[in-house]
Amino acid sequence: MYQIFEHTADLGIRIEAEDLNTLFAEAGRALFSIIVTNVDAVHPIEQVEFNISGTDREFLLCDWLSELLFAFEKRRLLLTEFTVDVQEQGLSATARGETVDTRRHRLEHEVKAVTYHGLKVEETDDRWIAEVIVDI
C-alpha cells in the first residue's frame, strides 16, 4: 500500500507492506503513479529484468527507483507490476508494463530524480515502512 504525501516543491511516497519484497514492489508502482495518472491503464505486456547490488537498504531503495526511472526515460517504459526479491547483497526483480501510448496514458509529472531526503526503510513490529521524496 502506498500514498503520496505533502512536500512544498516535490512529492513524497510513503509505503507500508508486510514484507520487504512487497515494499519494494509497491514503491515501484508508487513511482509510476506519479509519472502517469491512470496507472491502471498500463498493460503488463513487456517484461524487464533488474539486478541491483547494495547492502544498505535505503540506498538500495533509491537505486531501485532510479533504475525504474531510467527505464522510463530511456525506453519510454511504464512499469506497474513487479516481482522483487531483496537479499542481503542487493535485489533482483522482474517488472512488467508497456511503452508509453499517449492516446491512453496521461503523463503527469516529470521526475527529475529520486532523492535521499527523508529516505527511510524501517521494520516495525508487524510491517515494513518506507519513505522517499522525488524531485519534480
Added chain:
Amino acid sequence: MKPSSRGYSGPLEQISPCCWRIPRDYKPGMRVEGRIYADAELIKQIRQDPAPEQVANVAFLPGIQTASLAMPDIHWGYGFCIGGVCATDPNEGGVISPGGVGYDINCGVRLVRSNLTFRDVQPRLDLLVDQLFENVPTGVGRGGKYHFQPNKLRRLLGEGSQFLHTRGQATDRDVQHTEAGGRLAEADPDRVSERAVERGYDQCGTLGSGNHFLEVQVVDQICDETAARAMGLAKDVVCVMIHSGSRGLGYQVCDDALRSLRGAPEKYGIDLPDRQLACAPIDSPEGRTYLGAMRAAANFAWCNRQLLMWQAREVFQKVFGQTWEQLDMNLVYDVAHNIAKFERHVVDGQEKKLWVHRKGATRAFPPGHPETPAEYQDVGQPVLIPGDMGRASWVLVGQPGSMAETFGSACHGAGRVMSRKAAVRQAQGRRIDAELRGQGIVARARSWKGLAEEQPTAYKDVDLVVQVVHQAGLARKVARLRPIGVIKG
C-alpha cells in the same frame, strides 16, 4: 533531516530592516552564522518552513566564508534550502556540494525583447500561444527535434552556446548576452556519464515540465528608465521569458555525483548534520569529477535555452510575418540560478578566489564588473526574476550591495508556499486556464494537474520578494512584466 511540520523555532535576530541572523552558537559545529534576507512580513512565512534549519546546517561546511546565506524566496530543499548561497575557499579545505547547485544544474531564465507592443500582439494572442505550444516541445518524456550525435554532443557540452554559434543557431549578441558567454570553461564532457547522455541527448531545445515555462509578457511598469532603455524595454513592449535548465542530462549528472559522494564525508573526515549536504574537497577526485561534469551540464542548459529561444523566434516569424531580426527579438540576458563557479570576492578586506554555490539564487553583478556586457556596464548586470504565471516577473540590475553582502547574489523567483498536493486540492472543480483567461492570460499546458500545481497562490508574492532585494541594495528594480501567454509542460 526530516521536514518538520512545525517549521523553524530557532533564533532569528534582526540585524537590519531586511536581514536576519541565525547566530553561530545556535548549533555546535556551525563555522559561520546564517543570514536570511527577508522583511518582517516574509520572515513570518519563512518561520513556518524548516528552511532556516538548513541555512544553519550549511554553515557546517568546511571552508565556508562569512555566512551561510539565504534569499527572501527561501524554502526547504535537499540539504541546502532553495534560495541558498554559500561560498567556500579551496585554500581552507573548501568543499563542493552538488546539493548546493541542485538536480537541475543551470536551471535559469532568459528574457527576449521585441519591437511589438501589446496592441500588436493581442489580436493574435491565441494563435501565438497555440503555435508556441505546438512548436516548442513541452511535457513529460518528450524529446525535441534537435538530436546530437555523440561527437557533436561532446562539442556542445564542452563549448556551450559557442558551439551553437558555429552552427548558425546563436548570434554573437546572443552569446555575449548570456551569463558566462553561455560556456563554463574547463567543462569535461568525458566526466558526463553515458546514462546522463542517454537521458538528455534528444532533450536540448525542450522545456520540460514542473515549474518550467515559456511566457509571452508585456512590460507593465518601468522603475529605472536608463537601465530599461539599455535593455530595449519600455512600457507595453512584448517580451518572451523562458525558464528551463539542463533537462535529464543535468539531473543525471547531479544524481551520479551524489552517488559517488555517498561515502565521501567519512572518507574526508567531514562531520555533517544532514547527509544531503554530501560534499568533498574541491581538489579531490570526486570534486574534480563533479566540477567537470557540472560545467558540461551547465553548457547543455545554456544551449537548451538558446534553442528554446530560437524556436520561439521562428514562431513569432510565422505569426507576425517578419523575420525575428526585423522584430528586434534580441536577447536581453540569460541568467543561471542553480550553479556553482569560481569567482573573486573580498572577504575581510582580502580578495579571494572562492567557489560560490547558488541554489535558487541569481548572480547580480554591479555596474563596472568585467563580466557584465558592454551596454550594461553603466547600469549593472540584468537580474531576471520570474514570478508565478498569474502575476508578474521582474527585471532588476545588480548593485554594489550584492558584492558587499551576498557574494554577488540575489533571489531567483517567488518561492513556493504550498505543496503540490495542496495546490491540486485547492484547484478541484476549478479551471485554472479559464481563471487565467479571465485575467487576460492565455495558458496552454500538457496536464491539468501541472497547471493546478503551478497556480499563482502556490507561490509567494514576487513583488514582496523583489522589494526585499531592492531595499537591501542587492539589486535595483528596472521593470515589472505581466504575463499574457503561458505554455507549460
